[in-house]
Amino acid sequence: MSSPVIQLHQVTKSYQLGELEVPALHGIDLNINAGEFVAMAGPSGSGKTTLLNIIGALDDASSGKVLVNNEDISLFSAGKKSQLRRMQIGYIFQHYNLIPVLTALENTEYVLMLQGRAKQERHDIAMQLLAQVGLQGKEHHLPSQLSGGQQQRVAIARAIAPEPKLILADEPTANVDSHTAEGLLDLMEQLNKDKGCTFLFSTHDTAVMRRSHRLIWLKDGAVDYDGEPLGFALP
Amino acid sequence: MTDLIRLAWLNTYRQKQRTAITAGTIALCTVLLILLFALSQGFVTHSIENFTASFTGKLQAHSDDYRETYDFYTAIDAPQPVIQAAQQLGLTPAPRSYGFGLVAAGNKSAGGMFVGVDPQAELAGFRLPGHMQAGQFIATQAQGQAMLGSLLALNLDVQPGDELIALVQAADGSMGNMLFTISGIFAPVGDEFDRSTVMLHLQDYDDLFYAQGRIHEISFNGPADTDLLAAKSALIKVAPELEIMTWQELYVTLALMAEMMTSYMLVFAVIFGLGAAIGVLNTLLMASYERLHEYGIMKAIGTTSVRLFAGTMLEGLFISLLGSVIGGIIALPLVLWLQDTGIDISQWMESMNVMGVAFDPVWRAHLTLEPFIMVPSVMAVLSLLAAVYPALLVSRLNPTEAMREH
Ligand SMILES: Nc1ncnc2c1ncn2[C@@H]1O[C@H](COP(=O)(O)OP(=O)(O)O)[C@@H](O)[C@H]1O
Ligand SMILES: [Mg+2]
Numbered sequence: 001m002s003s004p005v006i007q008l009h010q011v012t013k014s015y016q017l018g019e020l021e022v023p024a025l026h027g028i029d030l031n032i033n034a035g036e037f038v039a040m041a042g043p044s045g046s047g048k049t050t051l052l053n054i055i056g057a058l059d060d061a062s063s064g065k066v067l068v069n070n071e072d073i074s075l076f077s078a079g080k081k082s083q084l085r086r087m088q089i090g091y092i093f094q095h096y097n098l099i100p101v102l103t104a105l106e107n108t109e110y111v112l113m114l115q116g117r118a119k120q121e122r123h124d125i126a127m128q129l130l131a132q133v134g135l136q137g138k139e140h141h142l143p144s145q146l147s148g149g150q151q152q153r154v155a156i157a158r159a160i161a162p163e164p165k166l167i168l169a170d171e172p173t174a175n176v177d178s179h180t181a182e183g184l185l186d187l188m189e190q191l192n193k194d195k196g197c198t199f200l201f202s203t204h205d206t207a208v209m210r211r212s213h214r215l216i217w218l219k220d221g222a223v224d225y226d227g228e229p230l231g232f233a234l235p
Numbered sequence: 236m237t238d239l240i241r242l243a244w245l246n247t248y249r250q251k252q253r254t255a256i257t258a259g260t261i262a263l264c265t266v267l268l269i270l271l272f273a274l275s276q277g278f279v280t281h282s283i284e285n286f287t288a289s290f291t292g293k294l295q296a297h298s299d300d301y302r303e304t305y306d307f308y309t310a311i312d313a314p315q316p317v318i319q320a321a322q323q324l325g326l327t328p329a330p331r332s333y334g335f336g337l338v339a340a341g342n343k344s345a346g347g348m349f350v351g352v353d354p355q356a357e358l359a360g361f362r363l364p365g366h367m368q369a370g371q372f373i374a375t376q377a378q379g380q381a382m383l384g385s386l387l388a389l390n391l392d393v394q395p396g397d398e399l400i401a402l403v404q405a406a407d408g409s410m411g412n413m414l415f416t417i418s419g420i421f422a423p424v425g426d427e428f429d430r431s432t433v434m435l436h437l438q439d440y441d442d443l444f445y446a447q448g449r450i451h452e453i454s455f456n457g458p459a460d461t462d463l464l465a466a467k468s469a470l471i472k473v474a475p476e477l478e479i480m481t482w483q484e485l486y487v488t489l490a491l492m493a494e495m496m497t498s499y500m501l502v503f504a505v506i507f508g509l510g511a512a513i514g515v516l517n518t519l520l521m522a523s524y525e526r527l528h529e530y531g532i533m534k535a536i537g538t539t540s541v542r543l544f545a546g547t548m549l550e551g552l553f554i555s556l557l558g559s560v561i562g563g564i565i566a567l568p569l570v571l572w573l574q575d576t577g578i579d580i581s582q583w584m585e586s587m588n589v590m591g592v593a594f595d596p597v598w599r600a601h602l603t604l605e606p607f608i609m610v611p612s613v614m615a616v617l618s619l620l621a622a623v624y625p626a627l628l629v630s631r632l633n634p635t636e637a638m639r640e641h
Contacts, residue, residue, distance in 0.1 A: 049639075058535055058635050079539070086537025093535070093638065096528055101245035113238050114537050158536070 004070070005166050005198045006032040006055055011064035013050050013221075024050045025221040027064070032200060034165060037192045039212030039229065040202045046218040048202035049170055055200070056089055056168045057081040069165060086114050090159030090197070092169035097155035098143040104130060104150075105139040108157045115162060122161075129157040133187055149180035153187065160191055169201035173208055185211045239542060243549035247557070250522065254554055257514040261558025261618075262565065264507040265610050269566035272500045272606035274573065277599045279493050284459050286489065287482050289424070290363040292454030293463055294326070295485060296470065296477045301451060307334060307406065310449035311477060317453060320473040324466050326457040327360025329353060330450045332440050336403030336411075338433055340391040347387065347433040349403065351440025360456040363421070370395025370419025377438035381415040384432035388420040395419050401433070405445040413443045497605070504613040511558070511614050512621035515551045519625035523547065530629055531637025544630035551622025552615060559611035566607075573600035 013025040025047045032038055040048050053059035054066055057073050066073050069088060076084065085091070090111075098107045105126050112122035130139050133153040135146075143151055152172055159167050169188075173181035185208060192199050201212075209215055210229050217225035217232060225232050247254055287293050296317055301309045311317075314330055321328040332351035337344055354375045358364050364372040368388075373380040381399055383391070393399065397417050405411035415435070423429050440446060457466070463481040470479045483490035523530070530543060581596035 053635050056535070082534075082537055082539050085535065091536050093532060097532060099242070099529060099533065101242065101249060111536055114539075114542075 003034050004031050005034050005036075005068065006030065006200070007065070007067040007070075008055075009065040009067075011051075011054065011061045011066060013047070013054060013059075013062045023221060025054075025061075028221075028223060030216070030223065030226075032198060034198055035192070035196050036198050036200075037189060037213040038198075038200045038216060039209045039214070040200060040216045040218060041204060041209050042218035042224070044204065047221040048218055050221075051218070052168050052170050052200070052202055056091060057084050086111060087162065088164050088166065090162065090164040090167040092152070092155045092159050092167065092172045092201075094171045095148070095175045097158075098151055100143050103140045103142055104135060104146065104154045107143070107154050108161055111158060111162050125161055126157070129161055130154070132191075133157045134183075147180075149176045149183065152176060152180075152184055156184070156187060156191070160195065160197065163195060164197060166198045166200070169199065171202050171204070173203060173205060178205075178207060181205065181208060239546060240549060243546045244553055246522070246546070247550050247553040250518075250525075253518050253521065254557070257511075257518045257554050258558035258561065260514050261511045261555055261614055262562035264511050265559050265562025265614065266566045266569070268500070268504050268507055268610045269563070269606045270569060270573070270600070271503060272610070273566075273570045273600035273602060274598065275496055275500065276603060276605075277574070277577075277601035279496050280459065280601045281599065283482075283489070283493060285362075286486075288362050288456055289366065290361055290454070291482055291485070292329070292361070292456045293461055294455040294457075294467060294470070294479060294481055296453040296455070296474065296479050297451065299476065299478050302478065305333070307444075307449075307451075310451055311453065313474075314450045314453055317470055317474040317477060317479075320470055321453075321455050321466075324457075324469055326455040326461070326466065327356070329356035329360055329454050329456070330437065331452045331454060332437065332444075332446060332449055333451050334403060334440070334444050334446075336401055336443075338387070338391065339400045339402070340393045340397060343391045345387060345390050346431060347401070348431040349401070349440060349443070350432060350434045351437040351444075351446075352434055353437050361454075363424070366422050366424065368420045368422040370417065373418050373434065373436050377436040379413070379415050379439055380418040380436065381439075382419050382421060382432075382434040383417060384421055384429040385423050386426070386429040387431060387433070388417070390430075393417055399433075401443055403443055405443070406447065406449070407445050409445070411443045411445060413439070415439070497609075500606070501609065501613070504610055505617070508613045508617040511555065512617040515554055515618040516621040516624065518554060519547060519551055519622055520628075522550070523625045523629045527632070527637045530632050531634040534632060534634040535638065540630040543632070544626045547626035547629050548619060548622045551618045551626075555615050555618035556611070559614050563607055563611065570600050570602050574602050575599075 008028050008030040011025055011028040015022040015024055028051065040051065042048055054061050055068065057076065061074060068084065073081065073084060099110065102110065108126035108130055109122045112125060127139065130136065133156055135150060135153055138146060138150065146154065173184055176184065188199055189211065191197065203209060212229050215225065215227065215229040215232055216223060296311065298309045298311050318328045330353055334349045336347055336349060338347040354373050368385055373382055395417050399415045399417055401413050401415060403411045421432065441448060467479050467481055534543065577597035577599035579596060580598050
């Protein structure tokens with residue numbers, strides 16, 4: 001259980017705002033292994049989203065090396081990045097994750113459809129996953145007919161459907177109440193245990209941080225703490 | 236592929252009101268264009284039918300060199316086989332002979348173009364015999380009767396029943412002369428015709444010119460939908476020594492004008508279609524701005540740029556097709572009604588005869604498949620062109636920026 005899924009070497013990122021250069025990440029070194037359940041926390045503006053986007057091939061680092069599944073993604077073409085996102089990474093965003101005109105079932109199938117899987121196969125996978133995330137009977141509901149928590153469950157089902165090695169989630173519980181957040185965490189932990197896929201999620205909710213198995217604390221674009229969530233004294 | 240189409244279709248329905256307005260505009264343009272097209276086509280086919288059915292015919296046969304020289308001696312040697320073949324094809328053949336000479340009545344004289352006809356054949360296949368100003372058409376039995384063009388009758392100052400002296404050079408070089416009774420006067424057809432036509436029974440013509448049965452022309456009329464090229468090749472097979480021509484070949488400019496009508500309509504369709512395209516552009520641009528976050532998510536989870544591009548293009552196409560289908564469905568009964576009932580234009584036009592052959596006072600549409608294919612195609616092509624810009628915007632979207640700001 002020690003094959004690395006994510007390896008970062010001296011990753012920096014700065015945004016160009018006209019003449020101004022805004023540094024967001026300063027020399028991040030980080031290894032995350034297969035099967036880990038990692039929370040990334042830190043104050044607003046500390047660089048959580050920036051780092052997740054770089055790992056998820058949605059954005060380019062300014063310098064440093066980013067390896068996902070032992071491949072240097074900074075060398076990837078746009079098409080190859082798109083393929084990486086489609087085939088190897090699952091994404092859950094903060095809100096409005098779903099395509100509004102498609103049902104819960106169709107949203108869950110969506111990435112499988114992009115992958116070109118057979119209709120029956122992807123239907124079966126999606127049906128089973130929706131049951132697993134507790135949405136049996138809601139398969140044909142549109143996102144607008146689901147609660148925020150239910151929508152995030154569909155997003156989790158969609159992310160997990162292709163059985164990616166890595167799931168990236170940017171504040172997946174930010175828009176739901178604490179009780180619903182607990183349920184989503186239970187679900188993610190369950191999937192992490194059952195399917196063995198690696199979870200890296202950002203949060204600024206202490207309750208969510210404590211549910212992780214490893215906590216990375218970012219401060220001003222650098223790793224400030226990396227270890228047991230219980231061993232960290234929250235500021 | 237079907238998933239792509241389905242998603243585009245669902246997105247088309249998403250902002251119902253906006254789609255309805257754009258598709259409705261396209262539908263309205265489609266209806267107007269189809270009606271315009273069908274009415275123009277009705278006018279053209281009606282004019283052509285008038286022209287060909289009066290006297291010209293749909294096809295004509297001449298001896299091979301006749302149309303170069305109009306030489307009296309260049310006649311059709313054996314008219315019978317081609318006449319019979321034409322009858323079997325459902326055409327109505329009429330043999331005709333031509334010659335020039337002088338006509339005189341009282342103390343007035345004028346040059347005349349003599350046309351020898353078989354009255355029975357003319358009556359059976361053509362409308363000119365019914366197009367009279369005064370008197371009657373020449374009798375089916377030859378009895379020394381002549382029909383005159385209106386201007387010729389005016390110049391000679393004659394009425395039906397008056398006598399007319401004809402003086403020509405006959406086939407054998409001698410002077411041919413005969414006395415005719417004027418049976419009737421044609422209503423105006425066209426300047427040249429009105430000024431010079433002297434129509435005779437073929438037998439009287441033969442006597443006058445000592446023509447010995449020479450026929451210069453056979454004109455074939457037939458239903459408007461006759462396949463002329465097929466008929467032409469069938470007639471050529473029977474009479475390879477003759478020159479057989481369709482009316483399009485005989486009157487190239489007229490045929491060209493009829494064909495140009497489609498081009499004019501295409502120009503109209505493009506002008507109207509540009510308006511429709513702006514509607515599509517607007518709809519898609521608004522949609523892409525509203526869905527920025529959604530498209531960002533789609534791209535983030537691995538949707539390719541090509542797929543997003545194609546989806547937007549399809550959406551543009553669907554809006555256009557939706558409008559076209561609705562427009563076509565509305566236009567069809569209107570065209571059928573305009574074809575059946577037509578518009579009575581007699582109240583706006585003083586006389587239906589001024590332009591030559593009589594025009595029907597009712598303007599009717601002519602239903603063909605052409606506008607129902609052409610108009611939606613033009614709309615679709617222009618809508619697709621209009622969709623390119625929003626589709627490019629969507630496909631080039633940066634997912635992180637799209638999600639951050641929306
Ligand atoms: N597109 C951008 N342009 C300019 N600055 C940005 C942009 N995105 C993020 N930043 C800046 O980078 C830093 C990190 O932001 P972010 O990664 O969003 O932090 P977090 O997700 O932890 O709140 C912040 O200072 C933010 O203002
Ligand atoms: Mg963030």
